[in-house]
Amino acid sequence: MEAKCIIFGDTITATCSNMAQGCILSTGMNVMPIPSTAMSISGTLSTTNVIMANWSRNMWQTVVNRVVRAMASGALGLHFISAVATVS
Known part of the structure; x- marks a missing residue:
């Protein structure tokens, strides 16, 4: 499954690695850092x-x-x- 971007304000801050299970920013569940290849x-x-x-x-x-x-x-x-x- 393709990762989706997590946007806070106007900035992409992380990616959600499992949209089916959902991502929770406060706990970090399924939240991944932006890969270095995108930086x-x-x-x-x-x-x-x-x-x-x-x-x-x-x-x-x-x-x-x-x-x-x-x-x-x-x-x-x-x-x-x-x-x-x-x-x-």
């Missing part, structure tokens, strides 16, 4: 553009910092508690 997004960016391919890590970090700012100020910005992007 972060990772990926790989590659380019074939010769100029961009030779950018320094500093330059790429500047670009991903702009992406973080755009996410925070966009339509879903209120749904991010924090956002960090790191070039490795």
Whole structure:
């Protein structure tokens, strides 16, 4: 059975692992923490553009910092508690 989200205010706080039996927040019955896979997004960016391919890590970090700012100020910005992007 698929877990369902438990929402308090405007924030998803946990998941209910067994809707058939119900979830009780006060006792924690069938209440599970949000899985770490839902808490972060990772990926790989590659380019074939010769100029961009030779950018320094500093330059790429500047670009991903702009992406973080755009996410925070966009339509879903209120749904991010924090956002960090790191070039490795």
